[in-house]
Amino acid sequence: MTESIDKITEEIIQKLTLLIFKESQDNLINDGSLDTANILRDVDVGKDFVHYKAPYADIIDKGRGPGKINPKVLEGWVRRKLGIRNEAQVRAVAIKIANKIRARGFDGTFFMERAIESSMFKFKEK
Numbered sequence: 001m002t003e004s005i006d007k008i009t010e011e012i013i014q015k016l017t018l019l020i021f022k023e024s025q026d027n028l029i030n031d032g033s034l035d036t037a038n039i040l041r042d043v044d045v046g047k048d049f050v051h052y053k054a055p056y057a058d059i060i061d062k063g064r065g066p067g068k069i070n071p072k073v074l075e076g077w078v079r080r081k082l083g084i085r086n087e088a089q090v091r092a093v094a095i096k097i098a099n100k101i102r103a104r105g106f107d108g109t110f111f112m113e114r115a116i117e118s119s120m121f122k123f124k125e126k
Contacts, residue, residue, distance in 0.1 A: 014047050016123055021050045023115035023122075031109045033060050035077055050112070063108030064101070071098040 025040055027033075034040070039054040052061075071094040078084055078093045 010047065016119060017045065017048055017050060019119040019123060020112075020115050021045045023119050024050060024052075024111050027109065027111035027114055028060075031111060033109050033111065035081055050115075052112075059108070061108050061110060061112050063106050065105040066101070066103055067105070069098045069101045071095045074098055 021043070028039060039052055039057055039060070042053045044051045044053060052058075071091070074094040074097050075090050078090050078097070082093065084090050084093060
């Protein structure tokens, strides 16, 4: 009896984890948070966890407070996301964005929290 309860519990947890993974992927896509889409591929999904390994995943999820940021790390994003090709303009825009982040930070998308909440709701409906 205990074995069957354990097995059923494990299956439920695994199904919920997969639903959370799907919802989190959908959130990233629908939020427009993707640049290169590497974050979608760089993820570990276990029986009871979803872990996005990209170093910026937590920043997209939870945001970041004000603080210094190197504009160089934004230049690729400026080229890809904003379509700017002139290198002087790329640097200038990256510096402006870095200054704004330094002063204000930015809000997260909470893609994981929203995925967990919607998954729990959908799971309860089933």
